Amino acid sequence: MRTRWPKQASASTSRATSATSATSCSMTIRTTTTTRSGGRGSRSLARRRPSPRCRRRPLRPRLRRRTRKRVPMKKALFSFAAAAAAMLVTFAVTSTPVAGQGGTGTIVGHVKYMGPTPVNPLIRMGADPRCNKLYVGKRPTAPTFIVGGDGAFANVLVNLDGSFPNAPAPTAPAVLNQKDCQYVPRVLGARIGQTLQVTNEDPTDHNVHSLSKAGNDFNRTQLVNGKPFDVTLKASELLRITCDNHSWMTAYVAIMDNPYYAVSGTDGSFTIANVPVGKQSVKAWHEVMGMQTQMVDVQAGKTTTVEFTFAPTPKPAASAPIRELTVLSQGALIALR
Ligand SMILES: [Cu+2]
Incomplete structure (x- = not known):
């Protein structure tokens, strides 16, 4: 059909x-x-x-x-x-936004030390007459605490803690100088892949020795009027550098994996520019006073202000003399006044 x-x-x-x-x-x-x-x-x-x-x-x-x-x-x-x-x-x-796409802002801050300025330890340079000769009539001290009259706290490393997009390291070297038998600056920020250039202005020999735990090892003698030498920084760490000839010499090189860091100046101020917008964790570190952290909210095209204040830990109050002793019950409670 x-x-x-x-x-x-x-x-x-x-x-x-x-x-x-x-x-x-x-x-x-x-x-x-x-x-x-x-x-x-x-x-x-x-x-x-x-x-x-x-x-x-x-x-x-x-x-x-x-x-x-x-x-x-x-x-x-x-x-x-x-x-x-x-x-x-x-x-x-709809793709996941990348940090920095929303613009950048600036973090401006100030570091302060509250309390009596600590007395830096005296350096005895008699071990090297050429260093000693630089301080005739003076009493050299270690530049551990550099505190201004208004409490401005220098040599405090400030950096952002977090993950950021890769950014190329500066082509210019980070310079660590030796002057007056001291490292200058005392605290220095640098980047992974950046060159650390060590110079010597002193009328004496130095032996620059890094105490690395992350692969930034070097141990170089630098003679009087010696040429600067370069070291490529390989890994992130807070690198302590000493001198084998002068035990009082110490410097700290903070090797960063991002460009967001600064060291407070003699006025206590610092500036970190081009910071990705959003909540950022800001850390401030001093070699004796330790670390502090604050959260800030960075907004595009704006400046965010943050202030760090370091203060010595108060000593426990001395116990007052006992004026009266009262026994409330036998062996149970004793009141001290
Ligand atoms: Cu030295």
């Missing part, structure tokens, strides 16, 4: 399609009839039996689908390009 298809199918555009569809349905009916007895194919063939819905379904939906697929090549390419562009825009909007 041949299936009759509705007449509303368009004769002009779907003649071939109409014939194919009709044939397909009629073949399905015949096949189902011949394999109905069972066997492996009966189940799948049963599914191919034309349903009343199949018989009643007009051809128009299928014809429409085929018509849509015939898109001109130029139009198809244009649509693909537009879709790709839309995907890129969507990715850019």
Whole structure:
């Protein structure tokens, strides 16, 4: 029996399609009839039996689908390009933001020392007459505490703690000088990959020795009027440098993996520029007073101010003399006044 298809199918555009569809349905009916007895194919063939819905379904939906697929090549390419562009825009909007994309700000701060200025230890330079000669009539001291009249606290390393995008190390070297038989500066910031250049202005020999725990080892003798020597800093650490010829000489080189650090000057101030916006952890470190941390909120194009105050730990108060001793009960409570 041949299936009759509705007449509303368009004769002009779907003649071939109409014939194919009709044939397909009629073949399905015949096949189902011949394999109905069972066997492996009966189940799948049963599914191919034309349903009343199949018989009643007009051809128009299928014809429409085929018509849509015939898109001109130029139009198809244009649509693909537009879709790709839309995907890129969507990715850019929804991708995880990278620190710094939201702009940068500046952290300006001040470090203060509260309390009586500590007395720095006296340096006896008699071991090297050439150093001793530089201090005739003076009493050289170790520059451990450099405190101004208003409490301005120098040589405090300030840096941001966190993960930041990679930034190239400065091409200019970080310079550590030896002057008046001391390291100058006492505290120095530098970057991984940066060159540490050691110079000598003294009328004596030095032996520059790094006490590294991270692979920044060097131990170099530097003669009077010797040429500067360079060392490439390899790993992040707070590197202590001493001199094997002069036991009082000490410097600290903070080797950073990001550019966000500074050392407070003699006025106690510091500036860290181009800081990514957002919450930032700011650390301040002094060789004797230790570490402090503060959180700041950096906003794009703005300056955030932070102040660190170091103070000596108060000594426990001396116990007052006992004036009166009262025994409240036998061996239980004793009140001291
Ligand atoms: Cu030395």
